[in-house]
Amino acid sequence: MNEVVAKKYVKAILADLKGAELDTFTSDLEKISEAYEYEKFKNIIALPTLSSNEKAKFLISLVKKPSQKFQNFISLIAQNKRFNLLPLIANGLKAERAIAQNIYLGKIYANTKLSKEQVKALEDSFSKRFDAKIELEVSDKSYNGVKVELNELGVEVSFSVDRLKAQMSEYILKAI
Template sequence: MKEVVAKKYVKAVLSDKNLTQLDEFLANLEQISSAFGSDKFKNIISLPTLSTQKKADFLLSLIQNPSQKFVNFINLLATNKRFELLPTIFNELKSQRAAMQNIYLGKIYGSYDLSSDEVVALEDKFSKRFNAKIKLEVVKQEYNGIKVELNDLGVEVSFSVDRLKAQMSEYILKAI
C-alpha cells in the first residue's frame, strides 16, 4: 500500500521535467531519507504530541537552502501526515530518475566478498546484455552462492552452491 501512495507523489514530482531541479530535489530527499536510519529520528517524526508543522520545519532544517518546490512537497506530506513515506518515495524517485537516463539499479546478494573489479565486470556484462547502463550494489547476506537482482528489469540471476550439489547428486544417482 505504501508503494502505491508513494508512486502518486513521485508522479507529481516528475511532472516537472527540469532535470537539474529534479537532481537537487533527489539529493535533498536522500538527506532526509538517510536520517530515517536513526531510531531517535523516527521517534521524533512519529511523536503524536508534536504538531505536523513543527515536524515539517524539523525536516526542512536538515536541508541547506531547500527549493520552494521541496518546501511545498514537505508541507504537503505534513498536511496528509505521510512523513513515513519519505524513504519509499526516495527509492521510487531514484529508480524513476535512473530509468529516465536508461540506468538501472540492481543488487548482488551473497556471503562472498566481491572486489570492485568483479562488480564492474558484472555491471559491464549486464549492461551489454540489456543495452542499458547497469549499476550494482553489493549486499552481504547469508546466501550460499551469488544472486543478482535487477528489479526494474524483472531479472534475477542466481548461482547456488547447494542447488549445484543437489543436481550433481541427482545426476550421479541416475547414472547408477
C-alpha cells in the same frame, strides 16, 4: 497501500520538476530518507508530542538550501501526516530518473565479500548484455552463492551452492 500513494507523489513530482531542479529535489529527498535508517530519527518523527509543522521544520533543517518547492512538498507531507512515505517516494524518484536516463539499478546478494573490481566487472558485463548502464549495489542479505537481481528489467541470475549440490547428488544417483 503505501506504495500506491507514494507512486502518486512520484508522478506529481516528475510532472512538475525537470532537469537540474529534479536532480536537486531528488538528492535532498534522498538525504532525508537516509536518516530513516536510524532508530532515533524514526522515534523523533513518530513522537506524538511534536506537531506536524515542527516535524516538517526538522526535516527541512536536514537539507542545505532547500528550494521553495521542496519546502512546500515537505509541508504537504506534514499536513497529510505521511512522513513514513518519504523513503518510498525517494526510491520511486530514483528509479524513475534512472529509467529515463537508461540506467538500471540492481542488487547483488552473496555470502562472500565482493571486491569493487568484481562488482565493476559484473556491471560492465550486464551493461553490454542489456545495452544500458547497469549500477549494482551489494546487499547485506546473505545468499548461499551469488545472485544478481535487476527488478526493472525483470532479470534474476543466480548461482546457488545448494542447488549445485542437489544437482550433483541427482547426477550421481542417476549414474548408479
